[in-house]
Amino acid sequence: MKKNKFSKNWIIKQKRDVYVKQSKIEGYRSRAVYKLQEINQKFKILKNGIKLIDLGAAPGSWSQFISKNFKNSKIVSIDLKQMEEIKNTYQIVGDFTDELQKKKIIEYFNGKIDAVISDMAVNTTGNKSIDSIVTGELSVDALIFSTDILKKQGCFVSKIFMGPSFNEIIIIAKKKFKQVNVFKPPASRKDSKESFIICKYLR
Ligand SMILES: C[S@@+](CC[C@H](N)C(=O)[O-])C[C@H]1O[C@@H](n2cnc3c(N)ncnc32)[C@H](O)[C@@H]1O
Numbered sequence: 422m423k424k425n426k427f428s429k430n431w432i433i434k435q436k437r438d439v440y441v442k443q444s445k446i447e448g449y450r451s452r453a454v455y456k457l458q459e460i461n462q463k464f465k466i467l468k469n470g471i472k473l474i475d476l477g478a479a480p481g482s483w484s485q486f487i488s489k490n491f492k493n494s495k496i497v498s499i500d501l502k503q504m505e506e507i508k509n510t511y512q513i514v515g516d517f518t519d520e521l522q523k524k525k526i527i528e529y530f531n532g533k534i535d536a537v538i539s540d541m542a543v544n545t546t547g548n549k550s551i552d553s554i555v556t557g558e559l560s561v562d563a564l565i566f567s568t569d570i571l572k573k574q575g576c577f578v579s580k581i582f583m584g585p586s587f588n589e590i591i592i593i594a595k596k597k598f599k600q601v602n603v604f605k606p607p608a609s610r611k612d613s614k615e616s617f618i619i620c621k622y623l624r
Contacts, residue, residue, distance in 0.1 A: 450480040450505075453608075454485065456540075457482075457486055459607060464578075464602065466621075472530060473537070474496075474538070476517050476540070477559075477580075478498035479501075479504045480505075481507050484507045488510055495509075499513040517563070517566075530570070533575070535571075535574075535575055537578070538577075550584055553585060553586055560580065560586075560618070563577070564594060572623075575622075575623060577598065577618075577619075578619050579617065579618050580615055581618050583616060591618070594618055601619075602620075
């Protein structure tokens with residue numbers, strides 16, 4: 422499909438989408454917030470006082486939701502793009518895969534944390550296999566990083582795409598965590614190959 426036709430279809434879908442409407446009413450910056458809410462309803466990953474990293478956080482709806490609903494949370498939100506401020510979050514503009522950024526995150530917390538959540542996705546090329554592989558690499562990088570910084574009881578959540586890298590991620594996740602689930606929240610568009618991996622309890 423040509424890019425401008427693709428964009429037009431996207432705009433039409435956005436206008437009809439109930440999650441987009443709801444996010445505007447509730448003051449969230451993205452409909453993505455409902456994916457996190459649905460993941461949390463099912464897997465109970467969030468709590469008051471949580472120490473957490475939000476990877477690929479922009480425009481910021483996941484961080485907004487946690488900051489607003491979980492008291493005394495300590496959140497690092499990182500993205501390549503600049504975000505508007507969010508209460509109780511420490512924002513980093515940069516590439517998460519850059520070792521310098523990882524060092525910055527580790528120094529900020531100065532100890533183990535409860536959760537690493539990642540909604541990172543690369544700009545789509547239109548080639549679903551390539552998009553899946555590149556986003557898969559980001560997810561593996563985040564997973565490996567999470568094993569260094571999480572508490573034993575900690576939790577890792579990441580967007581993954583059905584595609585060539587899917588099985589590889591599941592295999593690595595099962596080696597590192599005792600509990601691994603794959604879940605497609607109802608708010609995730611049916612025609613998207615996106616799902617989420619939810620991993621708990623480090624081995
Ligand atoms: C789907 S959006 C995230 C939406 C977000 N969860 C929210 O609720 O607003 C994906 C984000 O991943 C970011 N991203 C992609 N690669 C990244 C990287 N290497 N480091 C940091 N952020 C990255 C993109 O810039 C983009 O903003």
